[in-house]
Amino acid sequence: MSTPPNPPDRRLDINAAAGPLAELFAVDLTLATVQCDGCSNTTDLARYDVYADGPGLVIRCQGCDHVVLRYSTAGGRLRLDMTGTRLLVIPGG
Amino acid sequence: MGTNDIDPDTGTAPRFVSRGFTGRARRPRSARLPPGQYDVGSGFPVLSAGPTPNTHLSRWDFTVQGQVDRVRHYSWADFRALPREPVEVDIHCVTSWSKFDTRWEGVSVDTLLGDVESGAEYALAFSDGGYTTNLPLADITGGRAWVVDTYDGAPLRPEHGGPARLLVPHLYFWKSAKWVRGLVLGEVEELGFWERFGYHRYGDPWRQQRYAGD
Numbered sequence: 063m064s065t066p067p068n069p070p071d072r073r074l075d076i077n078a079a080a081g082p083l084a085e086l087f088a089v090d091l092t093l094a095t096v097q098c099d100g101c102s103n104t105t106d107l108a109r110y111d112v113y114a115d116g117p118g119l120v121i122r123c124q125g126c127d128h129v130v131l132r133y134s135t136a137g138g139r140l141r142l143d144m145t146g147t148r149l150l151v152i153p154g155g
Numbered sequence: 156m157g158t159n160d161i162d163p164d165t166g167t168a169p170r171f172v173s174r175g176f177t178g179r180a181r182r183p184r185s186a187r188l189p190p191g192q193y194d195v196g197s198g199f200p201v202l203s204a205g206p207t208p209n210t211h212l213s214r215w216d217f218t219v220q221g222q223v224d225r226v227r228h229y230s231w232a233d234f235r236a237l238p239r240e241p242v243e244v245d246i247h248c249v250t251s252w253s254k255f256d257t258r259w260e261g262v263s264v265d266t267l268l269g270d271v272e273s274g275a276e277y278a279l280a281f282s283d284g285g286y287t288t289n290l291p292l293a294d295i296t297g298g299r300a301w302v303v304d305t306y307d308g309a310p311l312r313p314e315h316g317g318p319a320r321l322l323v324p325h326l327y328f329w330k331s332a333k334w335v336r337g338l339v340l341g342e343v344e345e346l347g348f349w350e351r352f353g354y355h356r357y358g359d360p361w362r363q364q365r366y367a368g369d
């Protein structure tokens with residue numbers, strides 16, 4: 063009765079993430095604070111540098127030039143790479 | 156060929172040759188425009204994914220490393236002393252502009268690889284500022300790629316990749332790494348800056364290989 067479910071049974075379908083992700087993309091990211099994975103500095107996303115004229119939008123840390131975010135809608139597909147962001151915090155929840 | 160651009164045999168400036176597009180150079184421009192591209196004309200858009208590096212020539216070098224018998228280092232003076240070639244080619248950017256008959260001068264990658272012994276099939280070009288791009292070794296050898304330091308008869312400007320950039324005109328221009336500092340040779344293909352972001356690992360403009368899966 064109180065036996066916890068096997069770990070594989072805890073896996074959820076991707077549909078379980080659709081709602082939360084829709085909320086994420088509906089918020090204003092310019093209000094977010096970002097912790098750079100390159101130097102650990104945490105600051106407002108507004109204080110990062112943006113390079114927008116290449117094949118994709120590139121956002122870099124002002125302290126260490128590390129790429130924290132890449133974004134593109136080219137080719138009819140949205141791409142988001144945040145491997146350089148350790149933590150993204152958006153006020154308001 | 157010396158850096159004074161004068162051919163010692165004829166006493167004249169060398170004629171530009173179309174190494175990268177042999178047989179295509181005299182075709183009408185419409186036939187030289189890959190699908191989905193437009194002719195940017197006399198403009199030369201600057202596309203950067205980061206700040207323009209400011210590496211002093213005294214600290215610049217070009218390195219061939221990775222799966223090699225011995226690492227090769229070229230100082231700026233070493234690089235400038237290597238045999239040079241003029242190159243006139245069309246270039247094609249993945250953001251859809253193409254530019255015809257661009258004139259460069261530099262050193263063939265064949266020359267830079269020289270007598271390097273390697274079983275590698277791939278190269279990862281790396282640049283000041285951390286940019287990288289991956290290329291099959293076969294695509295940067297055999298007279299198909301150069302490290303160029305001169306554009307239109309003048310030193311290559313920093314915003315266009317100076318002091319030196321890779322030039323691989325038969326692939327989309329993101330493969331022609333600006334501010335290039337060397338090549339890492341390897342048996343497996345390690346993806347570069349845009350390729351890891353979903354851009355095509357090869358990038359043939361004639362097959363519109365813009366994104367992975369194209």
Ligand SMILES: [Zn+2]
Binds near residue numbers: 101102127
């Ligand atoms: Zn940083």
